[in-house]
Amino acid sequence: MAARWCSWGLALGLMLTSAAAYAASTTLESVRLDSQASGVSVHFHFDSVPKYHWFSLANPARAVIDFDDTRAGDINSVSGGAVHRLRLARHADGTLRAVLDLGGKAQLDNVHVRGDDVIASIHGGASAARGASSSSDQDGSASSTSKPDRSHAASRRPNAVYRAEASNDSIVVVIDPGHGGHDPGTRAGNGLKEKTVNLAIAKRLYERLKQTQRIHPILTRHNDTFVTLRQRVRIAQEHHANLFVSIHANAYPNDRSVKGGTCYMLSEHGATDAKTAQLAHFENTRDRSLAGVHFSGDPTLNAVLTDLFQNASIEDADDVAQNIIHQFAQIEPIYRHKPPRANFAVLRDPMVPSVLCETAFLSNPHQAKLMATRHFRNELADAMYKGIVKYFHDHPPEKMRATGGSTYTVKPGDTLSEIASRQGVSENAIMDINHLHSKTLQAGQKLQLPHSH
Known part of the structure; x- marks a missing residue:
């Protein structure tokens, strides 16, 4: 039941339209895997780094990363080590969802920015990468190493990180x-x-x-x-x-x-x-x-x-x-x-x-x-x-909770965008954690807020 609690925004998937109808400002140009002793790093290379947030799902193990206002170029599926498969899908609102199917006891440890790459660190499972890098370019740019660019990291909204726990709610x-x-x-x-x-x-x-x-x-x-x-x-x-x-x-x-x-x-x-x-x-x-x-x-x-x-x-x-x-x-x-x-x-x-x-x-x-x-x-x-x-x-219910974070009580006149801006997180992150399917808030409503990074 844990999957049910991840993102109420996914309920809108029932009304999906063709992804091609949405003009994205960012393009995912390539994806490659790097094998390490502790696991695998998945490098998502963009023409400019988008806002994103991520969470994990269990049974089977999957890592999910949502990239705002993004389209995918000519990306082939990759696999290697703990990563069994990559799947991409575009929502009607322009969000590009990347799903990494994981093997064994592998789990998504963190996601961070390095230059024009968003890097997902997968720990556990086999570390030897079997797959090759993939790219929409013909010059091998997908495997190139980018220099750190702090401007992207500074402008990016932080992620929402989740874990499943027993629910005491009705x-x-x-x-x-x-x-x-x-x-x-x-x-x-x-x-x-x-x-x-x-x-x-x-x-x-x-x-x-x-x-x-x-x-x-x-x-x-x-x-x-x-x-x-x-x-x-x-x-x-x-x-x-x-x-x-x-x-x-x-x-x-x-x-x-x-x-x-x-x-x-x-x-x-x-x-x-x-x-x-x-x-x-x-x-x-x-x-x-x-x-x-x-x-x-x-x-x-x-x-x-x-x-x-x-x-x-x-x-x-x-x-x-x-x-x-x-x-x-x-x-x-x-x-x-x-x-x-x-x-x-x-x-x-x-x-x-x-x-x-x-x-x-x-x-x-x-x-x-x-x-x-x-x-x-x-x-x-x-x-x-x-x-x-x-x-x-x-089957006692479980729900997804943000790791860390704080609780905020909505005041009269508050808007979701203002709260997100003050906290330094994205609106989507707050909606995901609190299972909101609307941006409308009520005074006195309690919201769980993730840590800003």
């Missing part, structure tokens, strides 16, 4: 009763509407979680109102959710004998099967408000975003889904024992582990009759409750 679980208002969802032969049973189950789950120590449940809707898919996702983001659980009921009119519950999770590669794909398409197209909220068609960009955040979130979601399916099996047949994967819009936030639970089939007459009873709906909610509680018992 565990936020966002419960999302599917459909609502003018969108009834599917309908049973007895007239029972999906939106009604979804809300009833969600309210029961909410009450159970509310009585559980440290868990803070939040409903995306409390009554029969319509909430867009975009709004449902935003609620999870704004509350820094540890888990997003969307509740639905299934239907398969072509075969009314189909029955059982299951939990779906996001797939970045496509649906598990045709029925799953059809269901995801049906749910997503009921709300057109998410038009334009999708992952970029750039395969490199998708690989970086998915690998950094969605893979971690998907692994967490798989654990939650399996727990809930196991509990469903105690009270009803199971439609899919292994959590199916589908590209549901409400599961696409790369920062929040998310599952979509299909509690039963309203197209099945027997299950529709059961769903009309409070007893069965409560059993379903209780099963979900047990699965969620077990998950957090087995």
